[in-house]
Amino acid sequence: MTAEPGPEDRPPELVPLNAVFATDFVQILVPVTTANTMAEVAAAVAYHVEGKRVRALPYEKVVIYQGERLPAEMTVAAAGIKPLDHIAVEYDIPERS
Amino acid sequence: MALLKREEWQGFVRDVDWSYSYVDDEAVYPEWHSGTGKVPREAWLAWEESYKVSYPEYVATQREKEAAAYAVKAALQRSSVWEGLDEGWKSATKMHFGGVSLSEYAAVLAELKMARFGLNGAWRNMAVFGQLDELRHTSITTFFGHEFISRDPQYDWTQKAFQTNDWVAISLRNLFDAMMSSANVVDIALQLPLVFETGFTNLQFVALAADALASGDVNFANMISSIQTDEARHSQQGGPTLEILVEYDPVRAQWVVDKTFWASARALAALTGTSMDYYTPLEHRKQSYREFMEEWIIDQFVRTVEQYGLKKPWYWDEFLQGLDIWHHALHMGLWVWRPTIWWRPMAAVSRDERAWLAEKYPNWEKVFGDKWDVIIDNVNAGHVPATLPETLPWLCSTCHLPCCNATQSRGGTWRVRDFPLSYDGRTYHFCTKACRQIFWKDRANVNHLTLVDRFLAGQIQPMDVGGILGYMGLTPDVMGDDPDYQAWTRDYAGRPAEGLASTAAAQP
Numbered sequence: 001m002t003a004e005p006g007p008e009d010r011p012p013e014l015v016p017l018n019a020v021f022a023t024d025f026v027q028i029l030v031p032v033t034t035a036n037t038m039a040e041v042a043a044a045v046a047y048h049v050e051g052k053r054v055r056a057l058p059y060e061k062v063v064i065y066q067g068e069r070l071p072a073e074m075t076v077a078a079a080g081i082k083p084l085d086h087i088a089v090e091y092d093i094p095e096r097s
Numbered sequence: 098m099a100l101l102k103r104e105e106w107q108g109f110v111r112d113v114d115w116s117y118s119y120v121d122d123e124a125v126y127p128e129w130h131s132g133t134g135k136v137p138r139e140a141w142l143a144w145e146e147s148y149k150v151s152y153p154e155y156v157a158t159q160r161e162k163e164a165a166a167y168a169v170k171a172a173l174q175r176s177s178v179w180e181g182l183d184e185g186w187k188s189a190t191k192m193h194f195g196g197v198s199l200s201e202y203a204a205v206l207a208e209l210k211m212a213r214f215g216l217n218g219a220w221r222n223m224a225v226f227g228q229l230d231e232l233r234h235t236s237i238t239t240f241f242g243h244e245f246i247s248r249d250p251q252y253d254w255t256q257k258a259f260q261t262n263d264w265v266a267i268s269l270r271n272l273f274d275a276m277m278s279s280a281n282v283v284d285i286a287l288q289l290p291l292v293f294e295t296g297f298t299n300l301q302f303v304a305l306a307a308d309a310l311a312s313g314d315v316n317f318a319n320m321i322s323s324i325q326t327d328e329a330r331h332s333q334q335g336g337p338t339l340e341i342l343v344e345y346d347p348v349r350a351q352w353v354v355d356k357t358f359w360a361s362a363r364a365l366a367a368l369t370g371t372s373m374d375y376y377t378p379l380e381h382r383k384q385s386y387r388e389f390m391e392e393w394i395i396d397q398f399v400r401t402v403e404q405y406g407l408k409k410p411w412y413w414d415e416f417l418q419g420l421d422i423w424h425h426a427l428h429m430g431l432w433v434w435r436p437t438i439w440w441r442p443m444a445a446v447s448r449d450e451r452a453w454l455a456e457k458y459p460n461w462e463k464v465f466g467d468k469w470d471v472i473i474d475n476v477n478a479g480h481v482p483a484t485l486p487e488t489l490p491w492l493c494s495t496c497h498l499p500c501c502n503a504t505q506s507r508g509g510t511w512r513v514r515d516f517p518l519s520y521d522g523r524t525y526h527f528c529t530k531a532c533r534q535i536f537w538k539d540r541a542n543v544n545h546l547t548l549v550d551r552f553l554a555g556q557i558q559p560m561d562v563g564g565i566l567g568y569m570g571l572t573p574d575v576m577g578d579d580p581d582y583q584a585w586t587r588d589y590a591g592r593p594a595e596g597l598a599s600t601a602a603a604q605p
Contacts, residue, residue, distance in 0.1 A: 023467065054468065086524075
């Protein structure tokens with residue numbers, strides 16, 4: 001007897017997102033899949049903006065969804081991000097001590 | 098037989114009406130077209146325009162206007178004025194021709210609807226003159242733009258733009274369909290003559306006429322000034338209609354005026370804001386867009402609504418904050434997505450131009466300067482492709498313009514924030530709080546698919562940049578590009594530049 005398949009067991013599904021990168025001036029359409037990690041999602045959003053309109057900074061990038069920072073290894077499916085949801089991607093700039 | 102004096106016949110002629118004996122009044126003036134709502138039918142008997150005109154007077158005046166406009170055009174047709182015009186200014190005119198010519202035709206239909214379903218004979222009479230005006234505006238705008246097609250194929254979009262699925266055209270059709278086509282005539286009288294024509298046409302027709310003259314485009318200035326002289330007469334259909342509606346249904350009057358002012362302000366930020374503050378050459382700019390809005394639109398609008406006993410719209414603070422943001426962001430959007438438009442947008446961010454922008458808009462450098470600096474450094478590094486888009490901007494479900502309005506947090510940071518709405522099983526996004534509110538209240542009416550919606554629904558094939566450009570009707574000879582990258586990047590050539598997409602520093 002096997003366990004019921006979870007969302008992570010399904011084939012990846014397309015998840016088009018409304019995304020904004022850091023200080024960029026506009027929200028953009030960025031397609032990802034349910035299997036993508038937050039690190040991959042951040043990179044997919046950054047691809048359209050970083051170094052093109054927003055100067056690239058030497059910091060990790062984090063995905064912010066519904067006001068929460070999501071772990072880099074978490075997948076879109078596990079985060080519960082749905083098609084047409086909004087995400088922001090920000091640089092993880094260390095606080096000045 | 099002696100002719101009657103004007104005052105002896107005009108009172109009767111301007112207000113011909115009669116009672117129906119074979120059909121009900123409702124059959125002739127059905128609610129869904131005439132829209133009397135809570136206003137008693139007999140209340141419309143009080144409708145009276147302030148400036149009265151007869152048909153012979155109308156024809157004589159219009160004939161003179163037409164003769165004058167076409168005489169100037171004929172004289173200039175043989176000159177080389179057009180060749181000497183700045184590319185930025187030409188872009189302002191291409192945007193105008195494409196955005197306005199068939200909007201004028203939509204206004205013909207709106208005036209005809211009022212001429213048929215208006216609830217008073219004088220109103221219907223005035224609307225007949227209004228539709229003749231709008232037909233003249235359609236003809237003159239289409240004809241003046243047509244002249245330049247042989248010199249530049251982008252002018253072909255004078256007639257073509259409105260019939261394509263270009264995202265700018267979709268946005269304008271969405272605005273004007275709601276304002277002029279789908280509404281009942283009471284709402285149309287508030288939306289088109291009152292809010293749009295007494296207010297916003299000043300922006301495109303008065304402000305731009307001044308910039309046109311300064312830029313040396315006498316023909317264009319002549320054309321739009323000729324059009325504007327008609328507006329004062331037919332726009333007076335708004336006042337008497339609002340006066341009666343306010344008395345019986347002030348809530349409806351306030352809502353119709355508020356939503357139309359907002360929708361018009363969004364569209365004109367894209368159309369006029371960019372033309373005034375970027376496309377018009379710096380040395381020819383008369384006023385900033387913000388200054389013109391304050392002088393010609395805001396003061397007048399507030400006076401008008403207060404005069405009729407209405408309040409300032411609920412979104413007033415958000416609107417005033419937008420005067421420093423909207424058109425700058427839309428300019429950047431039109432520039433970045435330049436292959437999707439039918440003109441050549443000049444970035445216009447040289448040092449001198451930026452100094453002017455910073456003087457007129459103290460937050461400009463903080464909100465927009467950093468992005469333009471990265472774009473400039475990419476151009477100077479020879480990486481123009483890095484400045485071109487590979488995806489779509491997210492388009493607002495109400496105004497269909499990009500969601501690109503940064504707001505400042507209490508901590509001082511500027512970010513483009515999300516204004517979502519879950520409705521009917523899906524998530525919508527809006528550029529502003531007011532666009533979201535208007536969608537919610539008007540959701541049965543203003544609910545068209547944006548270009549992004551169409552793309553995600555699979556209506557655009559193939560689902561790539563080529564497919565999108567084809568869907569929008571753009572061909573390589575027409576797609577926009579910056580006419581002169583050097584003009585606005587040379588001031589910054591040779592400066593050190595880090596963090597560009599093309600350098601290793603881009604990767605952490």
